[in-house]
Amino acid sequence: MSVPERLAPLLAQFDVGRERLVRRLVGPTVDSGDGEPVAVPPLTDDEYLWEPVAGCWSVRRHADGPGPGATVLVGAGEWGRDGGRPHPYPPPVTTIAWRLEHLAEMLAGRADHLTGAHAHTEEEYVVPGTAAEGVAAFERAASAWREVLTGADDEALDAVGRSTYPYGSDPEDPLIETVWWVDQELLHHGAEIALLRDLYRAGPLRQGTPAGT
Template sequence: MTTPPRLLPLLAQFDFARERLVGRLSGPVMDSGDGTGTRVEPVTDDEYLWEPVPGCWSVRRRADGPGQRASFLAGGGTWGRDAAPYPHPWPPPVTTIAWRLSHLTEMLALRADHTSGSRSATRDGHPVNGDAAGAVAAFEAAADAWRRALLSVDDTALDTVGHCTYPYGSDVEEPFLDIVWWVNQELLHHGAEIALLRDLHRARGRG
């Protein structure tokens, strides 16, 4: 299938944002943004779960229960991600690298399934990783799945309201092209937040 021309810039933006985030998390070299490479150590488990301020939301062992102001742990398996029903706590809690990466992974994996898969995947069944290496691998697999879903659509699908049936957003009410844009901005802004948390973790205790 030929990729619709108006999807190409969004696909390129997704690839760029994904590459930057994986490089920032895994190294050994990341794109510094000016055409040069900067050496990066892979994120450790301690850093992945680091809570820079009290009351952070993170991923936790299900047996330990949710964190402050969270009412349940989303996801499946022995780990879950701090969550609460709408309306969410205000001001919103600071979230860890683990929380942000789990959120991105779930969003990509489930939206891929609800675009070109079984259209039955749920948040309750989605695994949450308690270790950094597993979380990065899961993110990459979910990003691959979403990219394949994008390559499966034609121009008609881009304009179809509800082409993606993802049940945890406004997907069923919007043209699919708008959902593609939304996913990109989620990856861009959470990727930037993860990069900042890595910088803060590296610089903690200085000064």
């Protein structure tokens, strides 16, 4: 089945964003932006859970309870993601673990609510507690989302509520708008994760010393 013309650039953008994020997480290199490969070490568990400021939201063991400002740890298994609605304002800074889990859950959930059993819930999603598990979960979810999109024709792209994912506006939106939204989620959270990796590598904040001193 051929990909609709208006879907093709969104799929290409997703592919680029996904590859760049994965390379930024596991290396061995990432494109600097001008074609030069820059060495990247694999994400460690310490970095995955690093909280650069007080009051961060992260993923935590259920036995330890929610972090500051959170009212619940969402997810199944040993670990959960800080959450609670309505979200506090201003929004808390979130760790790499939180952002990566958010992306993976969103992608897995939307894949299921597009062509799967329409049964995915945040509460039943198993939250990864280590860097390796977090990256692997993201990769699986990204592949699942990419695969279901290849079966979307123009009629599906125009259908309102084709995705029934319950944690967004999907039920009120044409599928093409959901596809666009997922791309921007990947791109902006991917950029945030890359920045956190830069800050972690720079060191002073991790050691409790203000930057620039």
